[in-house]
Amino acid sequence: MRIKCTVSYDGSGFSGYQRQPGLRTVQGEIEEALMKIHKGERIKITASGRTDVGVHAVGQVFHFDTSLKIPMEKWPIALNTLLPQDISIQNAELADQDFHARFSAKKKEYRYRLYRSFQRDVFRRHYAYHFPNPLNIETIRTASRFIIGTHDFTSFCSSKTETENKVRTIYEADIWEEGDEITFRFVGSGFLYNMVRILVGTLIEVGEGKRKPEEIKQIIAAKDRSRAGKTVSGCGLYLWKVYYDN
Amino acid sequence: MRIKCTVSYDGSGFSGYQRQPGLRTVQGEIEEALMKIHKGERIKITASGRTDVGVHAVGQVFHFDTSLKIPMEKWPIALNTLLPQDISIQNAELADQDFHARFSAKKKEYRYRLYRSFQRDVFRRHYAYHFPNPLNIETIRTASRFIIGTHDFTSFCSSKTETENKVRTIYEADIWEEGDEITFRFVGSGFLYNMVRILVGTLIEVGEGKRKPEEIKQIIAAKDRSRAGKTVSGCGLYLWKVYYDN
Numbered sequence: 001m002r003i004k005c006t007v008s009y010d011g012s013g014f015s016g017y018q019r020q021p022g023l024r025t026v027q028g029e030i031e032e033a034l035m036k037i038h039k040g041e042r043i044k045i046t047a048s049g050r051t052d053v054g055v056h057a058v059g060q061v062f063h064f065d066t067s068l069k070i071p072m073e074k075w076p077i078a079l080n081t082l083l084p085q086d087i088s089i090q091n092a093e094l095a096d097q098d099f100h101a102r103f104s105a106k107k108k109e110y111r112y113r114l115y116r117s118f119q120r121d122v123f124r125r126h127y128a129y130h131f132p133n134p135l136n137i138e139t140i141r142t143a144s145r146f147i148i149g150t151h152d153f154t155s156f157c158s159s160k161t162e163t164e165n166k167v168r169t170i171y172e173a174d175i176w177e178e179g180d181e182i183t184f185r186f187v188g189s190g191f192l193y194n195m196v197r198i199l200v201g202t203l204i205e206v207g208e209g210k211r212k213p214e215e216i217k218q219i220i221a222a223k224d225r226s227r228a229g230k231t232v233s234g235c236g237l238y239l240w241k242v243y244y245d246n
Numbered sequence: 247m248r249i250k251c252t253v254s255y256d257g258s259g260f261s262g263y264q265r266q267p268g269l270r271t272v273q274g275e276i277e278e279a280l281m282k283i284h285k286g287e288r289i290k291i292t293a294s295g296r297t298d299v300g301v302h303a304v305g306q307v308f309h310f311d312t313s314l315k316i317p318m319e320k321w322p323i324a325l326n327t328l329l330p331q332d333i334s335i336q337n338a339e340l341a342d343q344d345f346h347a348r349f350s351a352k353k354k355e356y357r358y359r360l361y362r363s364f365q366r367d368v369f370r371r372h373y374a375y376h377f378p379n380p381l382n383i384e385t386i387r388t389a390s391r392f393i394i395g396t397h398d399f400t401s402f403c404s405s406k407t408e409t410e411n412k413v414r415t416i417y418e419a420d421i422w423e424e425g426d427e428i429t430f431r432f433v434g435s436g437f438l439y440n441m442v443r444i445l446v447g448t449l450i451e452v453g454e455g456k457r458k459p460e461e462i463k464q465i466i467a468a469k470d471r472s473r474a475g476k477t478v479s480g481c482g483l484y485l486w487k488v489y490y491d492n
Contacts, residue, residue, distance in 0.1 A: 008369075008431070009368055080365070089365075090367045119334055119336050120326070120334050122331070122332050125256075
């Protein structure tokens with residue numbers, strides 16, 4: 001029986017999503033809880049993708065296989081009772097046997113939160129990036145339009161990226177202000193390592209007036225990481241939603 | 247020279263405000279930063295009052311005396327550079343020599359945040375109280391009106407309270423909903439130990455239908471802690487503002 005779970009986690013206390021020996025990770029904690037439910041049997045979970053140190057998830061998705069006959073609505077309760085307070089299973093549903101959290105994913109949505117108060121805000125220090133300097137939202141919006149479409153995003157991923165094919169499609173890029181916050185929202189076919197953080201870092205430089213919006217086209221064409229902007233802090237980044245068929 | 251500072255802190259990482267040997271406290275961290283600025287000289291700070299373990303502050307106020315000639319606008323920067331990320335000095339101003347953060351305070355404002363989503367929210371676990379059960383806001387509002395005024399609040403403070411005089415004046419009590427959150431706001435002449443948390447705990451029982459709004463009058467009259475409701479978690483509590491003359 002294959003189960004699809006939606007999980008949210010506060011990334012600030014984890015060494016990222018992926019299981020690593022001796023480190024506190026999201027996968028490690030969930031697999032430990034599943035092992036307890038399965039009386040010591042090791043259950044492997046497969047997520048839609050990794051998230052980095054300090055990066056949060058509102059709607060990460062993973063699947064696992066089980067032979068336990070627990071009613072589907074009891075799975076979140078059973079897991080949440082065993083999980084630490086910074087991970088919360090939001091939903092569990094029966095999935096087809098060929099459902100795969102990573103390979104069946106059609107689109108992903110990431111959001112990035114930035115706040116602009118003059119003094120840093122103790123309550124948002126793990127949840128949004130503090131950027132008190134002036135920013136022109138309109139030029140950021142103009143620049144964001146050049147990101148939309150199917151492009152080779154070599155310039156916008158960490159030079160450590162091992163994935164061969166760096167072509168991705170960005171379907172949506174929205175930027176909005178709310179109070180002293182700016183939210184960046186990206187929906188795409190997939191995202192490369194550090195891609196959202198470099199996109200936001202580059203858009204911020206446009207908003208500061210250090211780059212022209214049109215430069216985005218040249219940066220994409222260059223296929224050269226050094227042409228794009230800085231990688232902003234992971235603390236403002238949220239894996240917001242993973243989209244599947246149906 | 248007496249300096250008045252406004253400070254915000256995230257209470258979740260502290261054993262409360264008040265300095266205690268061997269424990270991480272807000273007062274301890276600020277006094278350590280001040281000692282560094284004063285080249286090893288111990289500087290004592292005096293706050294408007296203590297806050298408990300896990301309780302937050304948006305606008306706590308403290309004062310201290312110094313002979314250093316640092317321009318007033320540099321004080322927050324100098325302190326914030328030395329302070330940990332969960333304390334942030336918002337403002338510093340020159341105060342009269344007879345200003346006293348505690349004795350000069352005229353009113354205090356506390357807020358309490360509660361959230362109602364079915365599943366717990368990892369991002370609010372330290373910042374709001376999770377209460378998913380149905381609540382009737384209107385009966386809570388009706389009950390809150392009986393709190394306003396000058397009363398002996400013996401029933402609404404911890405039985406460990408050492409203060410003799412338990413008469414306080416509540417000037418304002420507001421309750422509002424925003425999304426899945428309910429905020430309780432109290433402005434009063436002063437608050438006894440655990441007073442806001444017991445007030446909120448009792449109002450919640452009214453909202454659940456376990457008590458009638460009018461019971462508040464009898465609970466106050468009884469001057470008996472056991473007559474009031476539970477002390478809710480400190481994580482939803484914020485010392486929001488301290489009011490002084492001028």
